[in-house]
Amino acid sequence: MRTQVGIIGAGPAGLLLSHLLHLRGISSVVLEKRGRDYVERRVRAGVLEQGTVDTLVEAGVGERLRREGLPHHGIELRYGGAGHRIPFEKLVPGRSITVYGQQEVVKDLIAARLAAGGDVRFEIEDVAVHGLESEPYVTFGGERLDCEVIAGCDGFHGVSRPSIPEGVLSVFEREYPFAWLGILAKVAPSSEELIYTRTERGFALHSMRSPTVSRFYLQVPADARVEDWPDERIWAELRARLESVPGFTLGTGEITEKGVTPMRAFVAEPMQYGRLYLAGDAAHIVPPTGAKGLNLAVADVRVLTEALAAYFGHGSAELLDGYSEACLRRVWRAQHFSWWMTTLLHTFEDDDPYGRRLQMSYLEYVTSSEAAATTLAENYVGLP
């Protein structure tokens, strides 16, 4: 079997790449370890930057996103007993975000790929990549897929990155001493906009998925298990953290999903080796506080698509050679922003009173200085 681009992983990165390549007349095969049902149900983040929305709409997969996605023109930072709005329309006019679940993006991409006759294979075991220096091919379940290029879109725990010989990659990482417990609940959002809350009990985030479904996150210890968090405990803690301003009451409802996400930052450089190109979580992870993970994956894929179009269209490898460098500027900006948001809003066990004062002082600055708020807004809505 032969294709131009062998794509490992059917997350947002792999599926979008396959679709964008198809629109440029470039063939690909997507090999995914999990079942279709699993990837379509996996609940992840839900904030799409303008550039991400534009890419999906231009690729013809934005119809439901336009209909069901919730446009947001600001977020609230809540701390010290008061809420403070960061107004995007004033600070970064014309730029906003759209709240739409990542698994909805995945569903739309899978539907589009299949409708266009795309080759997306689920439940593929034992994927391995070979010949990265010159003649790349992928093996899986006794089969062999020859390709000209391999795209490693298989997330943080995939096989692509570990196939790069030792000593080639520089790895930068940081683990945070806490995790996020995320839930989905059948209840109308108690706020029109996202609320990022810092309290002495820890961080909490109120997000949403639709007019009838809310999404919440709680800062929890790094070793927290879902079993430690029965529904009543979750609501009590969400109330204690979110009902920290007068007059705000949190609506509660049936919890339909629970999960613990570790908080980690990671970058592998360069994002390429020979004929293997890494995109999305396979190359970098950000803590979710800045809502950048999915958006970075989409940005990588945009760059890789242009590079592959130049390569297959007129044999020019220049953009492919510069792929990693072209992506890493955005990746590191997002790393810094995500670190900054995380540091600003979480409680750290080893924080002394001085550290807490610094944090409060910075929060006050961000919510009172237009320049500082603009920095937050500009990064949150995403670099052009």
Ligand code: APR
């Ligand atoms: N073989 C085939 N597929 C694999 C393998 C493997 N050995 N290992 C992992 N995969 C698949 C996973 O099952 C998953 O479906 O690769 C896919 C990777 O998808 P994601 O983890 O979603 O990563 P990515 O597409 O880069 O999306 C970016 O944005 O919100 C963030 O971290 C979040 O997933 C999100 C990311």
Ligand code: PHB
């Ligand atoms: C989400 O809705 O899942 C979400 C929103 C904002 C974040 C992270 C996750 O920073």
